[in-house]
Amino acid sequence: MEKLIAVLLLVSAAGAHAASFPFILNYVLRIDCGLTGKTTEHYNNLTWFPDSFFIDPGKTKQITSSPNVSQIMTTLRYFPHGEDMNCYRLQLTNTQKYIFRAGFYYGNYDGKSQPPVFDLFLGGQLWETVNSSAAEGPVFQELVYAPRNDNISVCLMGRKEYGSATPFISSLEATYLDDETDSDHSVYRMMRNGTAYHLVARLNFGGHDQVIEPWSGMADVCEERLNRYWTPQPMAGYTDLTFAATSCSGTAYDNRPPNAVINTAISPTNASQSIYVPVNFPTTTPQSAYIVLYFYQNSIIDGPPENLNATRNMDVYIDGVMRRNVKLEGFRSGEVVTLYPVLVQGTMNVTISPANGTVLPPLLNGMEVYYATELAEEASTSNGVFKISCSVIMVGVCHLIVSVFLGLI
Structure with missing residues (x-):
């Protein structure tokens, strides 16, 4: 028994250093x-x-x-x-x-x-x-x-x-x-290896003053699981919508948006109006932008009632150029639109406009904007990580010792 305690203490000590x-x-x-x-x-x-x-x-x-x-x-x-x-x-x-x-x-x-x-x-x-x-x-x-x-x-x-x-x-x-390569819904699928995508804005619309933070427990599986922070974006002149909560709706879409983001949105007061969102880039030089727009609807629990049996038909414009058409039909319907590369300069203007024949006004739940730069290859080296590798090896050895001592292998 004393030998077992000594071995377990050894494992515990090695595990402390393996925190790296x-x-x-x-x-x-x-x-x-x-x-x-x-x-x-x-x-x-x-x-x-x-x-x-x-x-x-x-x-x-x-x-x-x-x-x-x-x-x-x-x-x-x-x-x-x-x-x-x-x-x-x-x-x-x-x-x-x-x-x-x-x-x-x-x-x-x-x-x-x-x-x-x-x-x-x-x-x-x-x-x-x-x-x-x-x-x-x-x-x-x-x-x-x-x-x-x-x-x-x-x-x-x-x-x-x-x-x-x-x-x-x-x-x-x-x-x-x-990336979950066996899944139909990947994470930032158009981002290329070797290119760095610098965050400009990650916005949650209709969420009032709530910052959406990374999940902190296994029970929070429907919330933010990719360690992202979503900033609330108040938009004067638009109606805030809150949709009925459903079980992990965001996991059905690219980039796995948390429920707290897709369950809120902004919308104009009538179907003939558009949504305008300006985004300021850090420099006025031309930038290659990576833009993600999140659209989702469900039964409304806070906001004007809508007939979701009708089609919500929207056109997405970037700096006045039409980029994509989005249609939401019925309850629990959504779409994630990724636009890349888009050349922008200074302030980018995102417009969500009603398309021909729509009955419902446009909406917008969330948005992410990045600009792209190329990074040269860094040589692989073990410099500075010896403590990490050594600690991991020590933990593996100690677990092996315990297994042998207990007769598990």
């Missing part, structure tokens, strides 16, 4: 940058790992907590040698699509009241120039990307033109987007 292995929880790696003194941290039923498993340089700092800032954003890692390339090395288990998200909350951690501007890199290519004063709260950068190999770096570096400011980072996430 990315995909042990729902295909999501969550890193709390600057977290010290703990193996893992639990916040909203989600597990976060300390970043010491993934990077060596830099110093850590704790920020005074704020009621409007999540616990995860109150620690950070900063890099005094700002002009160096300071890199997190992530070991992935697949080279399919991932959502990469980096969070930054300055919080005047250095007492200088000078939020820095610095560059963020993915796979050796510029991801974004981070302006940490762009918002009063945390700033997030997010993109969808299919790496060419299973080791990828996320790096930070100061810029001379901005005074070689000290880069910092508060959180880092990588979420594997399982």
Whole structure:
């Protein structure tokens, strides 16, 4: 019995170090940058790992907590040698699509009241120039990307033109987007490998002030399961619609929109009017846009009554050019429209107009907009991930020891 206890303790100790292995929880790696003194941290039923498993340089700092800032954003890692390339090395288990998200909350951690501007890199290519004063709260950068190999770096570096400011980072996430190749409903099916798709907007219409957050429990299978955040988008002059809840309706459509998104929508007051949604891109230079529009209807529980036996016929325009026709017929009907590539510049105007012969006014439930950039291939290397691989091997060996001890094999 004492031998068994010793072996189990060995497994437990190895398992603590194996926390750096990315995909042990729902295909999501969550890193709390600057977290010290703990193996893992639990916040909203989600597990976060300390970043010491993934990077060596830099110093850590704790920020005074704020009621409007999540616990995860109150620690950070900063890099005094700002002009160096300071890199997190992530070991992935697949080279399919991932959502990469980096969070930054300055919080005047250095007492200088000078939020820095610095560059963020993915796979050796510029991801974004981070302006940490762009918002009063945390700033997030997010993109969808299919790496060419299973080791990828996320790096930070100061810029001379901005005074070689000290880069910092508060959180880092990588979420594997399982394509389910045996399914008719894939995830971002038109996104190409080797191309990075930078998030511009992910909007929930008709949902008032509710931010749709990633699901945090197995019982929430009908909600957001791909670690996305949907921002509420109030639209003055339109009617908010709320549809009757049904069991996991979103899983029947591409990109698996959560029920909380497709069960709300906006609509004009009559069938002859259109919906207009402007989207501002970060630069005025021409961009190749990836646009996803979500349409869904069911029996209305909040909003003007409609005869859903009639056809809702809509035309989708981007900057005045007709791109797609959408028809919704009957209860529990929907469609996901993906448009790519669409050349846009500055502000893009999305218009959903009534098509000829429609009885019901147009509607819009949700929208995602990205712009595309090409990333060069990053060489595969084990640099910086030895602790990860070694820990995983240790866990496997320990489990084998236990199995042998118990006579299971």
